[in-house]
Amino acid sequence: MGGADRHRDGVARLLESYAALPADAPVRLAKPTSNLFRGRTPHTAGLDVSGLDGVISMDLSGDVSVAEVQGMCTYEDLVEVTLGHGHVPLVVPQLRTITLGGAVSGLGIESTSFRSGLPHESVLEMDVLTGAGEIVTTRPGDDLFDAFPNSYGSLGYATRLRIEVERVAAYAELRHVRFDDPDDLADAIARIVATGRWEGERVDGLDGVAFAPDEAYLTLARWTDAPGPTSDYGGQQVYYRSIRQRSTDRLTVLDYLWRWDTDWFWCSRAFGAQHPAVRRVWPRRLRRSDVYWKLVALDRRWGIGDRLDRWRGRPQGERVVQDVEVPLDRLPEFLAWFDAEIGMRPVWLCPLRLRRTSPARPWPTYPLAAGTTYVNVGFWGNVAVGPEAPSSPRNRAIEAKVHDLGGHKSLYSEVFYDRETFDALYDGANIAAVKKRFDRDDRLTGLFEKVVERG
Numbered sequence: 001m002g003g004a005d006r007h008r009d010g011v012a013r014l015l016e017s018y019a020a021l022p023a024d025a026p027v028r029l030a031k032p033t034s035n036l037f038r039g040r041t042p043h044t045a046g047l048d049v050s051g052l053d054g055v056i057s058m059d060l061s062g063d064v065s066v067a068e069v070q071g072m073c074t075y076e077d078l079v080e081v082t083l084g085h086g087h088v089p090l091v092v093p094q095l096r097t098i099t100l101g102g103a104v105s106g107l108g109i110e111s112t113s114f115r116s117g118l119p120h121e122s123v124l125e126m127d128v129l130t131g132a133g134e135i136v137t138t139r140p141g142d143d144l145f146d147a148f149p150n151s152y153g154s155l156g157y158a159t160r161l162r163i164e165v166e167r168v169a170a171y172a173e174l175r176h177v178r179f180d181d182p183d184d185l186a187d188a189i190a191r192i193v194a195t196g197r198w199e200g201e202r203v204d205g206l207d208g209v210a211f212a213p214d215e216a217y218l219t220l221a222r223w224t225d226a227p228g229p230t231s232d233y234g235g236q237q238v239y240y241r242s243i244r245q246r247s248t249d250r251l252t253v254l255d256y257l258w259r260w261d262t263d264w265f266w267c268s269r270a271f272g273a274q275h276p277a278v279r280r281v282w283p284r285r286l287r288r289s290d291v292y293w294k295l296v297a298l299d300r301r302w303g304i305g306d307r308l309d310r311w312r313g314r315p316q317g318e319r320v321v322q323d324v325e326v327p328l329d330r331l332p333e334f335l336a337w338f339d340a341e342i343g344m345r346p347v348w349l350c351p352l353r354l355r356r357t358s359p360a361r362p363w364p365t366y367p368l369a370a371g372t373t374y375v376n377v378g379f380w381g382n383v384a385v386g387p388e389a390p391s392s393p394r395n396r397a398i399e400a401k402v403h404d405l406g407g408h409k410s411l412y413s414e415v416f417y418d419r420e421t422f423d424a425l426y427d428g429a430n431i432a433a434v435k436k437r438f439d440r441d442d443r444l445t446g447l448f449e450k451v452v453e454r455g
Contacts, residue, residue: 003054007070011052013050019133027047028445029046049072049157052072055069055073055077065164069100071161074099089164090112091122094258094260095264095290103119106150107150114189116355117352122164123161127160128148131438143437147431150410151431154444155439170253171251177198178216189373192206193351193373206221206350208348210346216349233262240266315384317384318382320381320383322378324398325409325410334401349375354368354370365431395416415451
């Protein structure tokens with residue numbers, strides 16, 4: 001069966017499953033994986049998306065190379081197809097099981113975001129199943145399209161996306177450049193974003209890691225077809241450790257794209273996967289983010305970590321799992337505050353700049369400013385807090401500080417804003433108006449209800 005025929009069959013099954021839902025039942029997906037880190041109200045019924053997980057077609061003949069992709073296609077499967085044609089999506093999020101639809105209705109980011117923005121900015125057209133049970137084709141400039149990024153299913157689900165792809169070389173040559181001063185780090189990011197170069201060499205990918213207040217690195221990637229030896233971080237070696245150990249490196253492009261997935265950045269250490277003895281017996285195929293995510297789900301279900309902390313006499317921990325966007329000129333201030341108040345290291349740094357240059361805030365549901373360079377700061381772990389841990393004081397403090405600095409936070413994890421603040425930050429009036437237009441019977445859970453009230 002061809003890609004187009006398979007897609008038609010998948011959409012038909014999706015619509016049949018929608019029609020089978022009781023009229024008062026909430027509409028949500030029945031999907032086997034998730035990259036969310038916030039609790040959700042359990043539901044038994046969901047929409048059948050089993051036939052919407054592939055690549056429909058590719059067209060590399062025009063001025064812009066494109067791929068037609070189904071909404072539930074993971075980036076792992078998408079990249080496998082596009083790399084076979086020497087191309088990749090403009091932005092490939094770090095984790096293999098993130099779906100294209102998820103990266104667009106949520107948010108995605110990676111080292112090409114300093115030049116290519118966020119994943120939704122390379123979408124040329126998409127079909128969306130709305131709360132009314134209709135498939136709507138929408139394009140940039142439409143109310144539904146522009147409000148869709150960061151809507152997390154509250155406006156519908158993408159079934160088909162037409163996206164730009166770009167040619168890529170076979171290898172990524174890396175330079176790890178150390179900075180002892182956060183101001184120097186920020187200045188370097190600004191120069192690279194402005195020129196696309198560092199010390200005369202082209203920069204195709206840019207991200208970094210801050211290990212300590214006086215030890216941060218920018219990793220500069222350059223695509224190349226020149227043959228040569230490559231490192232392998234799917235085996236005994238751990239990628240993030242190599243950043244401190246060597247100034248240059250070389251990976252296949254495929255290994256570069258998934259360099260963070262193998263050890264879930266550095267979070268696999270919580271499961272012992274970085275201990276040499278454990279790593280030797282931990283199957284390579286099971287060293288990946290979705291396996292670790294399942295272990296986290298088990299821990300959350302049974303409270304294993306909390307029990308161990310009590311047994312060892314440790315203070316109760318607060319889970320701090322967040323990604324925030326901070327304006328580049330406020331990055332040193334945020335890192336200094338974070339070190340003093342949160343004390344979690346390392347943290348990931350990923351510069352980004354929106355591709356769309358107008359209006360002033362092109363994507364209303366995640367209203368970053370056009371023409372402004374931001375840095376995504378990602379931090380994932382537990383902080384020893386004590387008895388007040390259940391009230392999430394560290395997460396609430398982070399929200400307040402990011403707001404104070406003119407930034408925004410992603411909504412894939414716990415969110416604590418009150419309704420008024422949330423609506424002000426994520427343009428609640430606009431998303432409510434778009435939802436009313438395409439979900440007249442209010443079948444879809446609203447964004448605030450979904451991410452704050454965890455409906």
